[in-house]
Amino acid sequence: MHILPLIEAKSELTDGGLPPEPIVLSTRIRLARNISPFSFPGWASEEVREEVLDKCIQTLSALGTLSSAVALRMDALSALEKQVLVERHLVSRELTESTGGSGVIITPDQHLSIMVNEEDHLRLQAVRSGFNFKTAWSDINTLDTVIEGELDYAFSSDLGYLTACPTNLGTGMRASAMLHLPGLVIQEHMEKVIRMVNQLGMAVRGLFGEGSEATGSIFQISNQQTLGETEESIIKRLVNILEAIVEQEQNARQMVLETKAAKLLDKMGRALGILQNGHLLSSEEAMNLLSLMRLAVDLGLLDEPYRAHIDRLFIETQPGHIQFTARGEIEPGQRDEQRARRMREEFRRVDGLRISGGGAGA
Amino acid sequence: MHILPLIEAKSELTDGGLPPEPIVLSTRIRLARNISPFSFPGWASEEVREEVLDKCIQTLSALGTLSSAVALRMDALSALEKQVLVERHLVSRELTESTGGSGVIITPDQHLSIMVNEEDHLRLQAVRSGFNFKTAWSDINTLDTVIEGELDYAFSSDLGYLTACPTNLGTGMRASAMLHLPGLVIQEHMEKVIRMVNQLGMAVRGLFGEGSEATGSIFQISNQQTLGETEESIIKRLVNILEAIVEQEQNARQMVLETKAAKLLDKMGRALGILQNGHLLSSEEAMNLLSLMRLAVDLGLLDEPYRAHIDRLFIETQPGHIQFTARGEIEPGQRDEQRARRMREEFRRVDGLRISGGGAGA
Numbered sequence: 050m051h052i053l054p055l056i057e058a059k060s061e062l063t064d065g066g067l068p069p070e071p072i073v074l075s076t077r078i079r080l081a082r083n084i085s086p087f088s089f090p091g092w093a094s095e096e097v098r099e100e101v102l103d104k105c106i107q108t109l110s111a112l113g114t115l116s117s118a119v120a121l122r123m124d125a126l127s128a129l130e131k132q133v134l135v136e137r138h139l140v141s142r143e144l145t146e147s148t149g150g151s152g153v154i155i156t157p158d159q160h161l162s163i164m165v166n167e168e169d170h171l172r173l174q175a176v177r178s179g180f181n182f183k184t185a186w187s188d189i190n191t192l193d194t195v196i197e198g199e200l201d202y203a204f205s206s207d208l209g210y211l212t213a214c215p216t217n218l219g220t221g222m223r224a225s226a227m228l229h230l231p232g233l234v235i236q237e238h239m240e241k242v243i244r245m246v247n248q249l250g251m252a253v254r255g256l257f258g259e260g261s262e263a264t265g266s267i268f269q270i271s272n273q274q275t276l277g278e279t280e281e282s283i284i285k286r287l288v289n290i291l292e293a294i295v296e297q298e299q300n301a302r303q304m305v306l307e308t309k310a311a312k313l314l315d316k317m318g319r320a321l322g323i324l325q326n327g328h329l330l331s332s333e334e335a336m337n338l339l340s341l342m343r344l345a346v347d348l349g350l351l352d353e354p355y356r357a358h359i360d361r362l363f364i365e366t367q368p369g370h371i372q373f374t375a376r377g378e379i380e381p382g383q384r385d386e387q388r389a390r391r392m393r394e395e396f397r398r399v400d401g402l403r404i405s406g407g408g409a410g411a
Numbered sequence: 412m413h414i415l416p417l418i419e420a421k422s423e424l425t426d427g428g429l430p431p432e433p434i435v436l437s438t439r440i441r442l443a444r445n446i447s448p449f450s451f452p453g454w455a456s457e458e459v460r461e462e463v464l465d466k467c468i469q470t471l472s473a474l475g476t477l478s479s480a481v482a483l484r485m486d487a488l489s490a491l492e493k494q495v496l497v498e499r500h501l502v503s504r505e506l507t508e509s510t511g512g513s514g515v516i517i518t519p520d521q522h523l524s525i526m527v528n529e530e531d532h533l534r535l536q537a538v539r540s541g542f543n544f545k546t547a548w549s550d551i552n553t554l555d556t557v558i559e560g561e562l563d564y565a566f567s568s569d570l571g572y573l574t575a576c577p578t579n580l581g582t583g584m585r586a587s588a589m590l591h592l593p594g595l596v597i598q599e600h601m602e603k604v605i606r607m608v609n610q611l612g613m614a615v616r617g618l619f620g621e622g623s624e625a626t627g628s629i630f631q632i633s634n635q636q637t638l639g640e641t642e643e644s645i646i647k648r649l650v651n652i653l654e655a656i657v658e659q660e661q662n663a664r665q666m667v668l669e670t671k672a673a674k675l676l677d678k679m680g681r682a683l684g685i686l687q688n689g690h691l692l693s694s695e696e697a698m699n700l701l702s703l704m705r706l707a708v709d710l711g712l713l714d715e716p717y718r719a720h721i722d723r724l725f726i727e728t729q730p731g732h733i734q735f736t737a738r739g740e741i742e743p744g745q746r747d748e749q750r751a752r753r754m755r756e757e758f759r760r761v762d763g764l765r766i767s768g769g770g771a772g773a
Contacts, residue, residue, distance in 0.1 A: 311748060315690035318751075322684025326763055328677035386673060389680075393763065401688055401755065 051121055052130045055137075056373060060159035061176050062137065063361040071347040072295050073180035074227040074267065074360065077138070078189045078284075081212045081221035082171040082196070083203040089213040090151070090166040098150025098166050105165045108199050109154050114161070114192060122152040129377075132369030138176065143167055161192060168213045169221070171196070178360070180226065180291070182284050190280075209276065216273075220280050225271030226291050227256070231344045232301030233294075234266040235313070242294060249290055250274050256336075264333050265340035265363070270294070302347075317345045317402060324396045329382075330389040335366045338392075350402040358395065366391060413483055414492045417499075418735060422521035423538050424499065425723040433709040434657050435542035436589040436629065436722065439500070440551045440646075443574045443583035444533040444558070445565040451575035452513070452528040460512025460528050467527045470561050471516050476523070476554060484514045491739075494731030500538065502526055523554060530575045531583075533558070540722070542588065542653070544646050552642075571638070581638030586646050588653050589618070593628040593706045594663030595656075597675070601630075604656060611652055612636050618698075627698035627725070632656070664709075679707045679764060686758045691744075692751040697728045700754075712764040720757065728753060 062075060083089060087101050106120045123131065123144060131145035140153050144167045151166040164172040173196070175189035196202075203211040209219040217223070233239050243253045252273050255263040270291060272283050305313055320341035323330075330338075343359045345351040364370065371384045371391070379387070424437060445451060449463050468482045485493065485506060493507035502515050506529045513528035526534040535558070537551035558564075565573040571581040579585070595601050605615045614635050617625040632653060634645045667675055682703035685692075692700075705721045707713040726732065733746045733753070741749070 311691055311744070315751070318688035318690045319685050322686075322688035323681050324684075325687070326680035326684035328680045329673055382673070389677070397763065401759065 051126055052119075052133060054157070055119060055139075055155060055159065056133065056370075058157045058159070060137070061178055062159070063364055064357070069356050069360050070179045071343075072229055072298050073291065074229055075179065076177045076181045076185045076224075076226050077174065078182070078185045078222060078224045079172055079174040080189060080193055081169040081210065081217045081223075082173065082193070083211055083213070084170045085201045085203045087170065090147075090168065090170060091213055093150075093166075095149050101170055102150050102152050102165050105163075105171065105200070106152060106154065109163060109196065112195055112199070114195060115154060115156065115163075118154050118156045118161070120152060120154045123147065124149055124151075129369060129372055133373050136364060136367035136369045139174075140164055141167055141172075161188060169217070171200075180295075182224065182226075182288055185224075186280070186284060217275050219276030220278070220283065222275055222280050222283060223271050224280075224284050224287050225269050226287075228268050228270060228291070228294060228298070229266060229340065229343055230268055230294070230298050230301075231266040231340055232298050232303075232305055234263075235305050235309070236301045238297070238301055239263075239268075242297060246270060246290060246294070249286075251287060251290055265336035267336075267340065267363075302344075306348075314350075314402065314404070317341045317350065321345070321351075321396065321399060321402060324392045325399065327389045327392065329385040330366075330392060331385055332366065332368050332371075332388070335388055335392065336363065339363055339366075342396075345402055350404065351399065352403075355399075362392070362395060413488055414481075414495060416519065417481060417501075417517060417521060418495065418732075420519045420521070422499070423540055424521070425726055426719070431718050431722050432541045433705075434591055434660050435653065436591055437541065438539045438543045438547045438586075438588050439536065440544070440547045440584060440586045441534055441536040442551060442555055443531040443572065443579045443585075444535065444555070445573055445575070446532045447563045447565045449532065452509070452530065452532060453575055455512075455528075457511050463532055464512045464514050464527050467525075467533065467562070468514060468516065471525060471558065474557055474561070476557060477516060477518065477525075480516050480518045480523070482514060482516045485509065486511055486513075491731060491734055495735050498726060498729035498731045501536075503529055503534075505529055523550060525554075531579070533562075542657075544586065544588075544650055548586075548642070548646060578635075579637050582640070582642050582645065584637055584642050584645060585633050586642075586649050587631050587633030588649075590630050590632060590653070590656060590660070591628060591702065591705055592630055592656070592660050592663075593702055594660045594665075594667055596625075596628040597667050597671070598663045600659070600663055601625075604659060608632060608652060608656070611648075613649060613652055626695050627702035629698075629702065629725075664706075668710075676712075676764065676766070679703045679710075679712065683707070683713075683758065683761060683764060686754045687761065689751045689754065691747040692728075692754060693747055694728065694730050694750070697750055697754065698725065701725055701728075704758075707764060712766065713761065714765075717761075724754070724757060 084101065087093060087097055090098055109115050110120055134140040135142055135145060139155055139159060139162045144151055144164050153162060153164050155162040160176050162174045173189055173192055175185045177185045205211055210221040212218050212221050233242055246253050250273050252271050254269045256267045272287050320338040324338050339359050339362055342351060343356060346353060346356045366388050368384055371387050372379055375387055446463065449455060449459055452460055471477050472482055496502040497504055497507060501517055501521060501524045506513055506526050509528065515524060515526050517524040522538050524536045535551055535554055537547045539547045567573055572583040574580050574583050595604055608615050612635050614633050616631045618629045634649050682700040686700050701721050701724055704713060705718060708715060708718045728750050730746055733749050734741055737749055
């Protein structure tokens with residue numbers, strides 16, 4: 050299996066260096082870059098795409114920053130391996146669906162990755178756990194500068210970086226954060242928040258980007274605009290909006306605790322009960338249950354170390370990961386059994402939610 | 412509290428002498444009797460009803476069999492106490508709603524009880540846990556004979572015992588069993604079974620008799636006919652039908668295990684999880700969850716001693732019992748919290764369903 054080292058390594062999102070935090074799960078910045086004089090991947094012949102892929106892999110693998118990175122050609126990967134990479138947010142679904150001449154380069158800790166011949170020749174990505182734009186920007190900016198020294202980026206002094214789709218023109222940057230907003234979801238305030246965020250020029254999406262659902266009360270918020278503004282300014286605007294949302298989420302949680310504490314406690318308790326004792330769990334239900342468990346950690350009802358545990362399970366109980374662990378494609382029904390077994394094992398030691406004065410605490 | 416000794420005593424249904432068994436939860440026989448020359452309670456003046464009540468309590472309390480029995484006048488009981496008696500099947504809802512001059516006499520172990528001035532002057536009841544018509548019939552027949560020596564029963568040599576409602580005329584007997592039929596419910600065979608039982612002249616009801624729902628897959632099956640047939644013959648016909656239903660339930664469970672094992676296991680596991688970790692439980696949901704736990708015991712997934720435990724909880728988590736234990740009437744929301752707390756305490760020691768080769772067993 051080509052991707053086994055990646056699955057077995059400690060990665061930024063499954064074993065983040067910093068302790069994970071409430072509300073902001075992770076920070077991500079990606080830059081779209083293209084190389085002169087090649088046509089954009091969507092217009093390029095298969096031959097040109099292959100040429101670009103070879104050139105990029107060769108050049109990038111030689112860089113110090115990427116010396117221990119894994120270079121993968123998409124056509125060498127099984128459908129299952131591709132799915133695992135999507136679930137880890139290391140490649141886009143679009144890249145897995147592309148025909149020939151595409152690939153990805155990934156550092157062992159997976160906080161840097163570069164897709165080759167997705168919509169653009171290069172899509173550089175830096176990921177950090179938690180609310181960490183400073184580090185993510187420094188990572189990606191450094192990587193970008195190093196690559197720019199080796200490859201001839203398509204650049205216009207008027208427009209900035211040229212991209213296949215005009216929505217990425219200029220900085221080519223998409224900065225985003227993954228937010229856990231169960232309070233706003235329970236209070237039914239998300240529609241209002243999304244409207245507000247959109248009015249401020251930012252986009253709100255589900256866990257797997259455009260068109261995906263916000264399963265588990267997880268939302269991805271990112272900039273829409275890439276032109277006419279510096280990267281730092283875009284990030285600063287985004288951070289301001291994210292900070293406002295974090296505050297709204299905190300208020301919403303406070304309101305839930307004041308007005309619906311018993312219901313929320315019951316909901317979290319049942320979620321724990323199902324994780325500990327269920328025998329069939331769909332991927333979507335698992336996400337929703339884990340989301341409630343993360344909230345339980347935030348509220349001090351589960352021990353702090355479970356937070357990192359839960360973040361790892363968010364990824365490792367996705368369908369691809371469940372199959373990959375089982376060493377092969379298995380039926381959805383069996384996946385649901387395996388997922389439930391994994392959850393039972395992971396949560397069996399928890400002796401109820403830790404409620405002061407309650408009956409089921411440890 | 413007048414009924415406290417009854418709640419605190421070991422009773423037939425909460426601490427049955429024999430080990431409880433699968434499918435047939437309990438056996439019950441009641442006899443309707445009236446006393447000459449008094450009018451039936453529904454037609455009698457309050458004065459006459461009081462006279463009958465006094466006479467019955469005096470006479471019956473003096474009997475050796477009932478020497479340690481508790482005699483309760485309905486008008487001396489609080490609404491909550493009445494509700495507890497209904498939940499224990501010691502009095503009918505009708506008796507609790509009657510105006511003046513009615514009461515009940517109950518032996519400490521609660522396997523014998525006599526309602527006074529319900530629809531008839533006397534309603535004698537014998538209850539036994541499990542499938543036990545022989546003992547129940549012997550109990551009630553003995554009691555009936557003793558009472559007949561002391562009171563002048565209204566009896567016609569043509570019709571047999573005279574009763575307020577013609578449907579009870581003759582033997583005045585209603586024999587019934589409480590059956591736990593989750594297999595037939597899951598297989599959606601109950602409608603067919605009910606039709607069959609009705610065609611054979613027997614009635615099917617929910618846990619609390621006429622008009623009640625079959626919550627927790629518990630059904631009460633009883634004879635309809637009371638006239639033109641001896642008590643022994645009616646009981647024999649009922650027992651034959653019950654044996655046939657028990658066999659159908661066993662077959663249904665086998666079928667469920669062959670075709671829906673994973674789903675059933677998941678359902679039982681989730682039920683356990685909610686009992687162990689829920690914080691709000693309605694009475695109806697509690698019944699349904701306990702029903703699944705009783706099935707888990709039957710299938711060897713929970714230790715046998717839990718069966719008696721579950722049977723006790725079926726009764727003790729009813730709304731009246733929950734309030735009685737809390738020493739006063741409390742809001743439904745709080746009842747649901749208390750009920751959930753009781754369940755968490757009762758099930759916290761269970762370490763998952765005991766599945767061979769599974770991950771969560773003890």
